[in-house]
Amino acid sequence: MNNIIEVAHLKKSFKSVKAVDDISFIVHEGEFFAFLGLNGAGKSTTINIITGALPKDDGEVKVNGLNIEGDLSKIRANVGIVYQNSTLDRFLSVYDNLRFKAALYGYTGDRFSKRLEEITGQFELSSLLKRPLGKLSGGQRRRVDIARALFHEPKILILDEPTTGLDPQTRQRVWEVIKDEQKKKNLTVFLTTHYMEEAAEAHYVVILDKGKIVAKGTPIDLKERYSHDSLFFYHPDDVVYSLLKRKGLQYSLKNDSLAVPIENSLFARGLMQECPEAFTDFELIKGRMDDVFLNVTGKDMEEGTKNE
């Protein structure tokens, strides 16, 4: 796969605060790439530098083989962005929001009409075209945001926390649309998020903390390196307790269950073979991205988010 975004030793400070501190990473063409971190970790700053909205202090950024210092206009033509806070014009209709932005990418006249038909069908926007933005629900607005970012058929779609504040159903719908587009057009998706389940779906994840990369790899790699599987025993009896004591396993009580951290599923299978009578009501849960994040940053994602 070709490198579509290359970032090397990127630095950016705001006065004494190092927002991005010497980070390097590569995004491949057609990849679903996730940037994971709490608010203030440096995710949006990096995106703003990649799109040329913010100047960098140091380092090198190449998008689609082009350096951002010289070829910003060509880079921008191939990038679609969905911002954390919608930038749609709330006083304009959905149609006007699409029309005025599309024109800046050369979509006018028949070319615009043709693409409008495609995109409104894909995002189920036909019935919303005449409505002012102010009259749409949060989920509908997000769909318009994404449709507008994809209108000019970019190679890269940058999503800056696109589903923050959306209900689970809408989040699911938004992701269906994005993944569908990614598959059809080999679109590179660059996502920043603090939702673990979204990052877990990515091909490659970079975890940022205080402007630095603290971990990177595929979700499976990260889970293997920074998390562990857990065996849950529900309504445990003496047989379970004696097995855990015999094997010297640590456990914690969670409501009516015992959570036992274990190395992997192979170890669980051994336990099951050794003492099948202990396994009457149990569950094996694979390592999660939450554990990865907690182990890597020392911060709980939800608490960290709430604290900021």
Next chain:
Amino acid sequence: MNKKAWTDFVYLTKRDIKVFYNDRPSFLASLISPFILVLLYVTFLKNVYDDSLLSVLSHFGIDSLPMTLINGFSGGWLMSSIMATTCVTLTFCGNTIVVADKLSGASNDIQAAPVSRNVIYLAYFACNFISTILVALIALILGFGYLAFVGWFLSFLDVFMILLTTILLTLFGSFLASIIMSFLHSQGSITTWSIIVSSVYGFLCGAYMPISSFSNGLANLIYCLPGTYATMALRHYFCHGALEAIETNIAGDIGTEKASAAIVAIQGGFDIQITAFGNKITLQFAFLILGLAIIFMLIAYSLIVFLQGRSAEFKRGKSAKA
């Protein structure tokens, strides 16, 4: 401007204008200044103008005038005041979109597209000018309607020159607002500036009160501001037809010489003819000042946009060279 830049400019300008007119609160706020002036006129200013006019004439032995002449003059004076303030104060309301875009993130979104920064700012300027001139023209049409109803004394040339002055003054106001707004980044600062300009500009251009009613120091300051000369030009074209009719009307009673002297006195007292720093200001000079002010502001605004763009590019490229 190449084809791509021209298309970008047209679409951005349309977008900016549509956002401005669909933003009802901002649009209605822009009409407050002329509305207040009309309200003041209806409640008491008209009587003040009428009394002042008759007071000047009484020194020349004239106690009364036909109402059509009085209404034509005071209506013209009101309209010149409205247009002198509206063309400038409206531009500040029309330009709030620049700061609103910065605050909403729309500005970042637009700049993330392959569009020149100069084109974006040119479109903001065009939107400001067009949206202001449209409202100003509506005000002008309503004003002409009012004058036609109470007393019409304008020639075709007067109407043409009023239109020309309105366009030039709007151009001046658009540049002034664009320059000031390019340094503002918060809703609070826009509101503060809009309030300051809306409330103070009318006084500073001599639209609310004749300059002779101010102290010498303040009057000298007002003479240094280009808006004053545009106000004088508007007063001239709105009122000189009525004044000519008044002169003809009173000449029969007091003779042509005294009638001419009475008109000169009215022109002086009502800022239709101003004398700045001991010099009688001609209409040509008033337009020269206005034209020079527009050129100066065009250069200043272009420089600001250019330098702000260069500053961003310099910061972006600094590390590449290091």
